[in-house]
Amino acid sequence: xxxxxxxxxxxxxxxxxxxxxxxxxxxxxxxxxxxxxxxxxxxxxxxxxxxxxxxxxxxxxxxxxxxxxxxxxxxxxxxxxxxxxxxxxxxxxxxxxxxxxxxxxxxxxxxxxxxxxxxxxxxxxxxxxxxxxxxxxxxxxxxxxxxxxxxxxxxxxxxxxxxxxxxxxxxxxxxxxxxxxxxxxxxxxxxxxxxxxxxxxxxxxxxxxxxxxxxxxxxxxxxxxxxxxxxxxxxxxxxxxxxxxxxxxxxxxxxxxxxxxxxxxxxxxxxxxxxxxxxxxxxxxxxxxxxxxxxxxxxxxxxxxxxxxxxxxxxxxxxxxxxxxxxxxxxxxxx
Amino acid sequence: xxxxxxxxxxxxxxxxxxxxxxxxxxxxxxxxxxxxxxxxxxxxxxxxxxxxxxxxxxxxxxxxxxxxxxxxxxxxxxxxxxxxxxxxxxxxxxxxxxxxxxxxxxxxxxxxxxxxxxxxxxxxxxxxxxxxxxxxxxxxxxxxxxxxxxxxxxxxxxxxxxxxxxxxxxxxxxxxxxxxxxxxxxxxxxxxxxxxxxxxxxxxxxxxxxxxxxxxxxxxxxxxxxxxxxxxxxxxxxxxxxxxxxxxxxxxxxxxxxxxxxxxxxxxxxxxxxxxxxxxxxxxxxxxxxxxxxxxxxxxxxxxxxxxxxxxxxxxxxxxxxxxxxxxxxxxxxx
Numbered sequence: 001x002x003x004x005x006x007x008x009x010x011x012x013x014x015x016x017x018x019x020x021x022x023x024x025x026x027x028x029x030x031x032x033x034x035x036x037x038x039x040x041x042x043x044x045x046x047x048x049x050x051x052x053x054x055x056x057x058x059x060x061x062x063x064x065x066x067x068x069x070x071x072x073x074x075x076x077x078x079x080x081x082x083x084x085x086x087x088x089x090x091x092x093x094x095x096x097x098x099x100x101x102x103x104x105x106x107x108x109x110x111x112x113x114x115x116x117x118x119x120x121x122x123x124x125x126x127x128x129x130x131x132x133x134x135x136x137x138x139x140x141x142x143x144x145x146x147x148x149x150x151x152x153x154x155x156x157x158x159x160x161x162x163x164x165x166x167x168x169x170x171x172x173x174x175x176x177x178x179x180x181x182x183x184x185x186x187x188x189x190x191x192x193x194x195x196x197x198x199x200x201x202x203x204x205x206x207x208x209x210x211x212x213x214x215x216x217x218x219x220x221x222x223x224x225x226x227x228x229x230x231x232x233x234x235x236x237x238x239x240x241x242x243x244x245x246x247x248x249x250x251x252x253x254x255x256x257x258x259x260x261x262x263x264x265x266x267x268x269x270x271x272x273x274x275x276x277x278x279x280x281x282x283x284x285x286x287x288x289x290x291x292x293x294x295x296x297x298x299x300x301x302x303x304x305x306x307x308x309x310x311x312x313x314x315x316x317x318x319x320x321x322x323x324x325x326x327x328x329x330x331x332x333x334x335x
Numbered sequence: 336x337x338x339x340x341x342x343x344x345x346x347x348x349x350x351x352x353x354x355x356x357x358x359x360x361x362x363x364x365x366x367x368x369x370x371x372x373x374x375x376x377x378x379x380x381x382x383x384x385x386x387x388x389x390x391x392x393x394x395x396x397x398x399x400x401x402x403x404x405x406x407x408x409x410x411x412x413x414x415x416x417x418x419x420x421x422x423x424x425x426x427x428x429x430x431x432x433x434x435x436x437x438x439x440x441x442x443x444x445x446x447x448x449x450x451x452x453x454x455x456x457x458x459x460x461x462x463x464x465x466x467x468x469x470x471x472x473x474x475x476x477x478x479x480x481x482x483x484x485x486x487x488x489x490x491x492x493x494x495x496x497x498x499x500x501x502x503x504x505x506x507x508x509x510x511x512x513x514x515x516x517x518x519x520x521x522x523x524x525x526x527x528x529x530x531x532x533x534x535x536x537x538x539x540x541x542x543x544x545x546x547x548x549x550x551x552x553x554x555x556x557x558x559x560x561x562x563x564x565x566x567x568x569x570x571x572x573x574x575x576x577x578x579x580x581x582x583x584x585x586x587x588x589x590x591x592x593x594x595x596x597x598x599x600x601x602x603x604x605x606x607x608x609x610x611x612x613x614x615x616x617x618x619x620x621x622x623x624x625x626x627x628x629x630x631x632x633x634x635x636x637x638x639x640x641x642x643x644x645x646x647x648x649x650x651x652x653x654x655x656x657x658x659x660x661x662x663x664x665x666x667x668x669x670x
Contacts, residue, residue, distance in 0.1 A: 047441050048448050080412075080433075080434035081441065084435040085441065089459075090441075100419040102441075103416045103418075106382050106441070107423045110383030
């Protein structure tokens, strides 16, 4: 089976680690190939180095090197580089980068500086993390540099009604999404082209999965790469999504603040509505109401416990998503 | 008193640390301002980051952060970044960079990438290391990127008489100067201009000192920046040099291999001959013969123990150089 997924950072990575665990334990899924299309919309240049937070979280999590407690960054990290940069007065100080994480960014920046496309750099990083050995291809959504900025009220200087745009990471990490976001501006997205293999991976998949990633600033950004949403609409394979809400709230991160910024209610119906033009199956947390009033075609909905409290729990959720997808394929074929 | 020096890495840094110690302990030298013109000829770009080995050795040594045993790099360093870069297969592996040292290079590279001249970056680094508080201005010899390459025999492929050029650091650090050098090629040196303040510091100094730095690949390169040698010749202040040889041999490094490459004998006379057009005073190790046959004007020679076995020993040597310079100034004035 060829499975293709779009994915953001921590939630996507944990879901996909669960999926790989489920594939390993399921005899009927042996030989499954997984293509992960990762969000690069929240990439940022820090200290002159290109940082790809979501891609790196995917690499570290699927490669077994992630800091479990944080969900991002490397386990057992030291912070000597960041400490010395602080001594030098280098900014910003609100983005935590460990020493071995710095090595990833140095390596990537050097290769990008030599003209290597990001997708080729990620192929090299994937090898270091043993993703190919697990049957996983990790692709960036695009090789075009894209950066998400957040338009917030500018209260400095007392100017009424003023606006300023800050980098998504500043809004997310520094301000913890507490500054009300008026909208997201994704610089470069309209000129971006899907990275090599992205559209093919969507078109030729047997099953498409949307992990419980942020529907606005992760999956929403990937869908905004010209051609990607059309490919999702056009694929004949079932598309099964997993609601990022558990008991009506995001488990971590600030999906609710992101949904509010685009005027969508923070419910599993609201999220499913964002995918309504291509969604075939939708997993909803058992503590959440059965979605109603999803615009567009109505997806097949299943209730499951969606808290990824362990790798096994994530594997069960991923298994339920695959199961729903397989059922939808069988139904499509019988029509 | 305004003292200006040209300096390479470890030898220069240890001499200058001794000089600062001597200034602090000498009541008649209070208020002395020291300008250090540092060699950037062996700068190298590693992992996409600009590394200035001599400048950093000067910063770390004068700032109290150097690894005493090595003579270069930071004390109490960790090597997490380099370890991860090795995991990634990034090359080269023969140049040791510690984590906090990496921070220096990241910081410098970011600022250079933003268009800041190297001299301005070094001003910021000097502040972090408290050089200004010690009355020290550290200048790079030039803001123009310059790189020393070494022409060696190319024995690969069996081509007889073949030549190849390798970066100076590869020759020095990786091969420990064991590959016979045919000549040094300093890419960019002919187009380099002295960094702001360099020529003024030479012209307006009361005393010019040449530390026991490598006469070929450190001081020789600085003298090769167009305008610097002429300024040395033109200054009215005495120029006092310290022989880099102790008991006829370089204390560390491979000055003998460098001298051989340019056809100069590895003696204190040979080295003094390289400075003959401007040298007024010359400190020679007490175990070395009194130099003879120095071409050009004959410098005033003094014998001293020149082994910098401690900060105090280095201070005594620096004190002897200053003393010789003061005597030469008095003589010039009395003429």
